Amino acid sequence: IAGITQAPTSQILAAGRRMTLRCTQDMRHNAMYWYRQDLGLGLRLIHYSNTAGTTGKGEVPDGYSVSRANTDDFPLTLASAVPSQTSVYFCASSDGQDNSPLHFGNGTRLTVT
Amino acid sequence: GQNIDQPTEMTATEGAIVQINCTYQTSGFNGLFWYQQHAGEAPTFLSYNVLDGLEEKGRFSSFLSRSKGYSYLLLKELQMKDSASYLCAVMDSNYQLIWGAGTKLIIKP
Numbered sequence: 001i002a003g004i005t006q007a008p009t010s011q012i013l014a015a016g017r018r019m020t021l022r023c024t025q026d027m028r029h030n031a032m033y034w035y036r037q038d039l040g041l042g043l044r045l046i047h048y049s050n051t052a053g054t055t056g057k058g059e060v061p062d063g064y065s066v067s068r069a070n071t072d073d074f075p076l077t078l079a080s081a082v083p084s085q086t087s088v089y090f091c092a093s094s095d096g097q098d099n100s101p102l103h104f105g106n107g108t109r110l111t112v113t
Numbered sequence: 114g115q116n117i118d119q120p121t122e123m124t125a126t127e128g129a130i131v132q133i134n135c136t137y138q139t140s141g142f143n144g145l146f147w148y149q150q151h152a153g154e155a156p157t158f159l160s161y162n163v164l165d166g167l168e169e170k171g172r173f174s175s176f177l178s179r180s181k182g183y184s185y186l187l188l189k190e191l192q193m194k195d196s197a198s199y200l201c202a203v204m205d206s207n208y209q210l211i212w213g214a215g216t217k218l219i220i221k222p
Binding site for chain 1: 163
């Protein structure tokens with residue numbers, strides 16, 4: 001079934017630890033995104049990639065890094081987790097056209113203690 | 114700054130009609146999206162408006178007035194499965210999506 005797969009589904013992480021959230025899509029979409037969703041706030045863009053080999057910073061990039069070595073994969077890394085990074089993280093993709101909707105993965109629920 | 118406003122929560126009755134409003138102030142406008150998000154799940158696309166007027170898709174319709182910075186999502190013949198959050202998002206002049214916090218819709222029998 002075509003779509004976006006995120007892993008893990010949930011994780012409890014000690015502060016200061018390094019963590020990579022995985023995201024893979026099989027729709028051959030050019031654009032991919034990482035969002036965080038917190039209660040009472042809209043989705044906030046962390047990083048994005050318009051095409052393989054390029055990445056850009058979103059609204060809240062500090063403490064996060066991404067890479068886009070190929071079209072399908074877009075991992076998000078927390079170098080040294082802090083409690084304020086407790087959130088639900090969604091990966092999304094689109095074909096990059098202005099009116100194209102985003103396709104979201106099922107999310108990763110991360111708790112930093 | 115850029116801002117999207119939606120009601121936090123609404124309640125409606127099964128079989129009825131509900132209108133969820135979204136007002137926006139953004140630097141430019143390149144389209145408005147509505148998404149549905151069931152609790153604990155991913156957002157899924159509902160509709161896209163870039164020109165003024167009403168777009169109808171089955172039980173769901175979305176309206177846009179660019180001069181008023183206003184949109185609404187109209188849900189008819191409400192079903193229990195329509196209980197979800199509805200997210201409004203505007204694409205600004207830089208083609209970045211600005212998201213509202215979402216409206217939680219509760220459907221009562």
